[in-house]
Amino acid sequence: MRALVREVPDSFVNALQDDGRRADAxxxxxxxxxxxxxxxxxxxVARGVEVVRVPPDEAYPDCPFVExxxxxxxxxxxxxWAGHPSRxxxxxxxxxxxxxxxxxxxxxxxxxxxxxxxxxxxxxxxxVGRSRRTNGEGVAALARFAQRPVVPVGxxxxxLKSVATAVSDRxxxxxxxxxxxxxxxxxxxxxxxxxxxxxxxxxxxxGAVLILAGHPITRAALEERGHDVVEVGIGEFRKAxxxxxxxxxxxx
Ligand code: CIR
Numbered sequence: 001m002r003a004l005v006r007e008v009p010d011s012f013v014n015a016l017q018d019d020g021r022r023a024d025a026x027x028x029x030x031x032x033x034x035x036x037x038x039x040x041x042x043x044x045v046a047r048g049v050e051v052v053r054v055p056p057d058e059a060y061p062d063c064p065f066v067e068x069x070x071x072x073x074x075x076x077x078x079x080x081w082a083g084h085p086s087r088x089x090x091x092x093x094x095x096x097x098x099x100x101x102x103x104x105x106x107x108x109x110x111x112x113x114x115x116x117x118x119x120x121x122x123x124x125x126x127x128v129g130r131s132r133r134t135n136g137e138g139v140a141a142l143a144r145f146a147q148r149p150v151v152p153v154g155x156x157x158x159x160l161k162s163v164a165t166a167v168s169d170r171x172x173x174x175x176x177x178x179x180x181x182x183x184x185x186x187x188x189x190x191x192x193x194x195x196x197x198x199x200x201x202x203x204x205x206x207g208a209v210l211i212l213a214g215h216p217i218t219r220a221a222l223e224e225r226g227h228d229v230v231e232v233g234i235g236e237f238r239k240a241x242x243x244x245x246x247x248x249x250x251x252x
Contacts, residue, residue, distance in 0.1 A: 001206055002050045002251040004097055005041055006066040006090075008034045009056035015240035016062055016084060018158070026239045033236035037064060040210075040247055043232050047205040049250075054097045060090045064237070065246040068115040068133075068159075069094040070105070072251050073126070073146040077105045083113040083133025094249070103251060106145060114138030117159030117246055122166045123186055125149045129160025153183055158241050165201050165245060167209055171225060173218065175200040190221050201243035203250075210244055 012033055017025040044051050057063050062084075069091050070077045079095045082088050091107075098105050108114055118129030119142065128139045130152050143150040153160055163178040172189045174181055175197035181189040192200040192215075199215035202222075209222055213233040222229050232244060 001048070002052060002101065003044050004052045004054060004066060004070075004094065004101070004249040004251065005037070005044075005247060006054040006063050006094070007056040008037050008064050009058045009061065011058045011061040012056075012064065012236075012240075014061040015065075016086065017240055028236050028239050030236075033064075036232075036234050036236055037247065040232050040234060040244070043210055043230050044205065044248065047208050047230075049205060052097060052101055054093050057090070057093060060087065062087050062240065063090045063093075065117075065240075065242050066090075066094060066249055067246045068117050070098060070249050071114070071116050071119045071142065071146075072103065072249060073121070073148065075103065075251075076145075077103050077249075077251075078114075078142060078145045079105050079107050080114045080116060081108045081110050081112060081138075083115050083131070083135070083138075098249075098251075101251065108138065108141055111135070112137035112141045114142060115159055116249070117161050117243070118155065120160050120164060120166060122172060122184060123169045125151055125185075127151045127153050127160060127164075127184065129153055129155035131155040131157075131159055133159065151183075153179065155179075159243075161201055161245050162241070162243055163197070163200055165204075167202060167204050167222065167225075167227065173200045173202060173221075190225075192218050192221075198238065198243065201245055203244045203248070212238075212244060
């Protein structure tokens with residue numbers, strides 16, 4: 001497996017926090033974010049993932065959240081037109097990196113908008129968040145690109161994968177009090193309790209699952225089901241609404 005990541009610019013201190021809506025926005029510490037990012041990359045490398053690093057761009061404070069810029073399906077990438085206008089210039093460097101990796105790319109055309117954080121692959125189906133960031137045209141364009149069943153899911157928070165991620169084709173983690181578990185078919189749904197809701201976002205790697213540090217109930221639920229769990233702390237990215245999946249584009 002390969003993964004594309006994007007390093008942290010000094011301007012990360014200005015990353016979007018709840019689209020600027022949150023009254024209690026907390027200051028982001030860039031040097032700490034860089035250390036956390038390095039440990040995230042180390043965790044990928046330790047599991048045999050070949051990591052491709054894209055340099056940061058100071059013009060784009062949110063550029064480490066690279067997941068939103070491309071959706072990889074069956075070895076091809078749809079490079080997105082991000083839902084937030086301030087993030088649209090991030091895509092060129094991501095597309096260039098995917099080209100260099102030999103991954104065929106297509107570009108999403110406006111007015112379609114799509115953030116990769118809204119795309120959840122589970123079995124052969126793509127569940128796609130209809131969110132503030134992803135519109136109906138974006139969902140339709142992804143369905144044409146992917147040639148797979150696509151299920152739109154209404155999302156009130158930032159992204160679909162902020163509240164639900166797949167551990168495998170048969171196991172999904174879902175934050176309590178968010179979506180109806182029956183939205184997702186043909187899999188076991190483990191509901192993550194409200195006190196650990198951020199841990200519903202995990203990165204499934206070959207032979208291991210990355211989870212947010214400090215979420216023992218979720219860790220135990222995964223271990224009970226036979227998964228090898230690796231904890232990673234990304235507190236500075238959480239301040240900007242980031243989750244573990246946001247920090248990489250996985251290329252299986
Ligand atoms: C944003 O608002 O776009 C960033 N501050 C956070 C993006 C997180 N991305 C993700 O969950 N896929």
